[in-house]
Amino acid sequence: MLEIRDLHATITTADGQTREILRGIDLSVPDGEIHAVMGPNGAGKSTLAHVLSGRDGYEVTAGSAMLDEQDLLAMAPEERAAAGVFLAFQYPVELPGVGNAHFLRTALNAQRRARGEAELDAVQFLKLARAEIKRLAMRDDMLKRQVNVGFSGGEKKRNEVLQMGLLRPRVAVLDETDSGLDIDALRIVAEGVNALRAPRFSALVITHYQRLLDYIVPDRVHVLAAGRIVRSGGPELARLLEAEGYAAIEQAA
Ligand SMILES: Nc1ncnc2c1ncn2[C@@H]1O[C@H](COP(=O)(O)OP(=O)(O)O)[C@@H](O)[C@H]1O
Ligand SMILES: [Mg+2]
Structure with a gap:
């Protein structure tokens, strides 16, 4: 369960001003559920995503974000x-000069190492990657x-x-993830996400438009405006x- 409580975050603008962007976000995503976060431009949607991932440039001034019993805000991005x-x-x-297969395998193995799992060699990785590529109806040369x-x-998406x-x-x-996608790509991306639905998987799908939610039917929809969740409801919202x-x-x- 991802549990965000009263999360406040500020940024410092180029001219040295501090601005509060997240102004008390409360949001819980139980395991196995996909929730959508919708909202107008400038509401703080990307800021929320960046703060959860630990990206530089934001200061969390209050609140918490827990994944099970782990305090995400106390952890380094990696x-x-x-x-x-x-x-x-x-x-x-x-990333010019970095092969996609190498990049993906490095990312996967870094996580496997951190979890104490065995790393995948190139052959094992390619087998796994090809299966995923097929599932996502992508072209094989994507890896090269x-x-x-x-x-x-x-x-890119x-x-x-x-x-x-x-x-x-x-x-x-x-x-x-839906911005810049034509309708076929949108469906493939949505199917890719839907296929990950599992008891130990949850997702926050941030989108400005309802279109993606025709394909990824969310369990809950939250509206973020001016740094707060101002309304929550079912897919009909x-x-x-x-x-x-x-x-x-x-x-x-
Ligand atoms: N690095 C930054 N410097 C100045 N203002 C920023 C910065 N990052 C975000 N903002 C401001 O924070 C607000 C929220 O931005 P953002 O989280 O990108 O909104 P959304 O993704 O909902 O469109 C906007 O007013 C934006 O201009
Ligand atoms: Mg954004």
């Missing part, structure tokens, strides 16, 4: 990853290319989902937002 926290980025980075270099927007399929996280946070926009909810909050 410790959070080893504990099973996975963040799929809104803008995946390109440099990480995200020259990948289309859709290929699929590569994130491939990485997730290999790492099998406890909690996946997908930050606008996403459709309501699509129809009515965020304005009414923001006003009510």
